[in-house]
Amino acid sequence: MTRPPVSIPRPSSWKADCVAGELKYAEAIRRALADELASDPDVVVMGQEIEALGGVFTATQGLAESFTGRVLDTPLAESATVGWAIGAAMAGLRPVVEIMFMDFITTAMDQIVNGAAKLRYMSGGQVALPIVIRTPSDGGTGHGPQHSQHLETWFAHVPGLVVGMPSTVSDAYWMLRHSIQDDNPVVFVESKYLYFRESGEIGPEGSGVVHPYGARIVRSGDSVTIVTAGRMVAESLAAAESLAAEGIDCEVMDLRFIWPYDREALAESVARTNRLIVVHEAVQDFGWGGEICAWAASELFYSLDAPIRRLATPRAPIPFAAHLESALVPNRAVIESAVRDLARH
Template structure:
């Protein structure tokens, strides 16, 4: 916002910091003409942001929970994502939509979903999922500077993680990163599951298993080359995400590898994801619902037994 006066933040309670404090104190520095609280209407907020983007601004709109993006899909999917194509390239929509999902913090079924696969299915939308503080900052900077709409899907369980963040650094949209090198199995994990995959890799290393962990960072456009290059070496693949396994982003990764590297696979691809059920409100059931390092480690052992 210091770099570009055209960047504005729009959303419910953004001047107060939002539900997890992500926009805290912005209004103090930039004022209420650039940090704009709105009524509780995700459709109206997103529609205003699309109009602002078409008019030359660079709005960053916050949807408090990804569950509420259902109320903004018409504006996001049918307007923001399609304006450039339908205008023959004459229009640009430099819009960032920030939201967060994920379970594990006792928010209930309507505030805990992982719906990123819906958004990744829309041509014209880029979708990024940071797993570290550095990537959260770097991907957001890249998204704000992009001339097309970008959805930044954060995870509420990661908001209290700490890490080094380089001042002004950009993380390119569409570029995966290898978080850990390995030779036996490739694990492709997103968001919160990246840290869980690294923990599982540490556990498996004690058993003599070498796991390579890849963080896509962007799920659309997907860095297929990094994933295919890794699987071609390790010959085994596990895909892990917090969303339900059925219809999840992991199915796309599995399809890419099956279509382009099936001759390199020594075992079937295994997906790790949540059960096909709403997120439970009961703490005991919610803990059982969540997937993490144990499920990833078990999946790696399974592909190695093949």
């Protein structure tokens, strides 16, 4: 017997009170997991070294003691773990799987792409697949080419999957809780760079966005729209603040969900600024920024006064050495230069 579908809150009813106190990004993830475990007995969390160790980034620290038998260590077998989660979800549970690094998600691709993403459709909606696959991504931490990749575009390309990328403490908390309540499988891409570098309070649910999958304008402006997500939000915002002194007033949009992405908010922003640049840490070639640019070129052509720009990581492995990595991945200075060039048109 399958669990009855959970209604995803809509704009009129989904907002909630804030959670008091300042937390780090990793602590917000842990708080979200704890609150979902406490509020729903069907939620289970599983992954490598998450029980006794509390996860390599401490995101599950202390949860096993509070929720006996529901925070489970798994073997070094991502495919088997996701396969178990698919069966558990079909039986009525709400599994949350932690993949230690996003690079390791490759070993579970068949289960995610051919299993989790397809079964709700292939069953004619008779089964729900409320699975969240949490995984830390991005560079900036010296983890090298096999532990620093951004692979979110792969999953945004697959029908049936939701892909989220929180950039703030508040979004890390609320987006994860919303994802756990979703009846669709969600690939939840966390920033290991931000885990202990980003601090803040958990504000009201949905603050600054009009629906659960909506984008957020983190800085208003009328010169250029910068669309970004994940840790590039902070880099883009820093660049925008610096450029303001030069008379270039950037609007910075945190997309939050790579799929489904908020086309309405994007259209409204480009109508204000008439210029668009997309910034992401994933490799530029065939990255999700290309989809944003293609859609904007097709649907927002008459709002644009300049060519659309993409700014992303070149097609190369991420180096271990910090100075080499910083020369490869977009940063504040590179964003400033690209926006200046765009603003001249």
